[in-house]
Amino acid sequence: MNIAEAPQVLESRTRDRVLQAISEHGPVTAAALAEDLGLTSPAVRRHLENLVEARLIVDRELPPGHRGRGRPAKAFVLSEAGHQALESDYDHLATQALRFLAQESGEGAVRRFAEARVGELEQRYAAELAATGPQTAARVGVLVGALTRDGFAASARPVGEPSTGGPLTGIQLCQGHCPVQHAAREFPAFCDAETDAFSRLLGVHVQRLATLAHGDHVCTTFVPTPTSDTPAGDTPPKEGPTR
Known part of the structure; x- marks a missing residue:
């Protein structure tokens, strides 16, 4: 130099x-x-x-x-x-390939490809989460680490009680970067497959609130968790999950 x-x-x-x-x-x-x-x-x-x-x-x-x-x-x-x-230039190449796949074999083929791709990540993450135990908050922490390692720039924070006023709190899982954002913008099957995988990995029904592919500044997923499952030292704010 x-x-x-x-x-x-x-x-x-x-x-x-x-x-x-x-x-x-x-x-x-x-x-x-x-x-x-x-x-x-x-x-x-x-x-x-x-x-x-x-x-x-x-x-x-x-x-x-x-x-x-x-x-x-x-x-x-x-x-x-x-x-x-x-983003990588490979993302643009992938989008072109997905368009070709959709034209040749239909949207169902793209959906199956998205599920297979996310399934590979899910399989790798599953063992790590299983070793963590049943606590949802701890499993989210392990998932954040795995996602960040794979380039998703993930983070998580506790959020407050829903508007129903019940005892349920939650965790807001955020992904600041998506390696396939450009492709997911045109093919939302990637976002859907990822959300379903999060539900299976965490053992709860999660809700996708925002996505980079739809123009939001971060992908946001709400993970419900009982009050006793909130990480120690974290005091959820009063408001519920927001975009």
């Missing part, structure tokens, strides 16, 4: 780290990014400004309950261009 080029290379790598962190944790504030990445606030703000200018991220004003004192805080999420920047 040319010594004169080193600062630019390091700057580019740091920008990529910021973009990846927003993919994994968005909506996320500049302060949270600085803490998570071990960067100074001015450095994070500089990268955020560059990413906004490049139209790879967009900012959103946090709701009142999530702000500190002073002016309204902004949180950042990936834009459509940002998601595409993290």
Whole structure:
């Protein structure tokens, strides 16, 4: 590496780290990014400004309950261009292949392919989750780790009681990146197959609330869990699961 080029290379790598962190944790504030990445606030703000200018991220004003004192805080999420920047060219090739498969053999063939593909992931994850035990929250934690390992930038957080006022709480499972987002936009069978696999792996009926393929900034799945199953130290907020 040319010594004169080193600062630019390091700057580019740091920008990529910021973009990846927003993919994994968005909506996320500049302060949270600085803490998570071990960067100074001015450095994070500089990268955020560059990413906004490049139209790879967009900012959103946090709701009142999530702000500190002073002016309204902004949180950042990936834009459509940002998601595409993290996508592989193989995703576009896969979409072309799926169109050909649908034309030659019908939509049912695409659905069976999606189920087979997700089935391979499910089979690999099943042993890990089985070793975790029956507690839903613990199984979600293992699933998050497995999904992140496979490039889905997953995370989870507890959410509060549903509007019914019953004792049921839940966990919101999020995926900040989808390796097949472009294909899933045209072929929702991939999202459906994944949701069904989550239900089987976790042993509860999960509900898909949002998807990257439909234009949301993150894939969100609600996993119901009894109050006693909520991870220790986590206090669910009052509101129910939202998109």
